[in-house]
Amino acid sequence: MIELKDVSKTFTLHNQGSAVIEVINDVSLSVAKGECVALTGASGAGKSTLMRMIYGNYLTQAGEIRIGGVDLVQAEPREVIALRREVLGYVSQFLRVVPRVPTMEVVAEPMRAVGVSVKDAEARAKKLLSQLNIPERLWSLSPTTFSGGEQQRVNIARGFAHEYPAMLLDEPTASLDAANREVVLSLIEEAKARGAAIIGIFHDEAARDRVCDREIDVSAFTPKMAA
Template identity: 75%
Template structure:
């Protein structure tokens, strides 16, 4: 479902005379349906960079990034948007939404984009918000006013609203108390059982040990420095 082959990434430093900085080389990764792979490595090793390459926020300099049969590294923007809408979900650390849109609509939006009937989409959104302990009086308010933990749970609800075949999770249990952490881990296990291929960053070692089938240390993809 997610297949990376010999991926490299460079950044052009325009404020430094156009110098090219190589940050990743030879990254390869295969995640079949129903498996969860954790990206590990010290801060700055490239975990978030690799996630953004998979999602198409960063363009790979070389190699292939195949998600659901589409090579994100070579696809047209409209095709990448289709993959994000139908195939590849992304739960980031931060909730980014249009201000003043009610929380229930924020969570239902991925389903509405799929053509799901509004009533059914909102029912699914309500179920997730209830499961994740977001009080019903808040559903009609914009989540931009919520606490960090509440925003994270809204973000998770939004990410799990549509049953994506592939899913990227960036620290899904950070900032959560024990009760809500357990609920999120249950959602991940349920998604795996339904065949979702997952790539995630989990600094919570216990969570990683529980839901991940294997780990990839991205430090091994750092370009070798010449002495």
């Protein structure tokens, strides 16, 4: 479902004489349906960089990144947008939404974008918000007014609202209390059970051991660390 072949990434530092820094080199990996793979490695190894490359936020210098058969490296922008809408979900560490949009709409929007009815989308949104312990009195308010922990849980609800065939999870349990951590791990297990291919970054070792089938040490693809 997710396949990378010979993927490399460099950054050009234009304010430092156009120096070229090689950050990731020759990454090849695959993730099957129903599998969760953890990206591991020390800080600076390139875990988040690789995650952003898979989502299409960073361009690659070489290689292929295929999601459900579509090569993101060669895809047109409209194809990338369609893939993100229908196939590839991304739960980042921070919630980014349009101000003044109610929380219910924020969570329901990914489902509405793929044609789910308002009634069904709101029912799913209500279920997720309740599971993640967001009080009902807040559902009509913009999450931009919420605490950091509440925003994180809204972000997770939004990320799991549509049943994406492939998912990227960046520290989904970070800073959560025990009850909400358990909810998130259960959501990941449910996604795996329905066949989602998942790549995640988990600094929570116990969480990683519970939901991940295997680990990939990104340091092996980072020139300065592999040397």
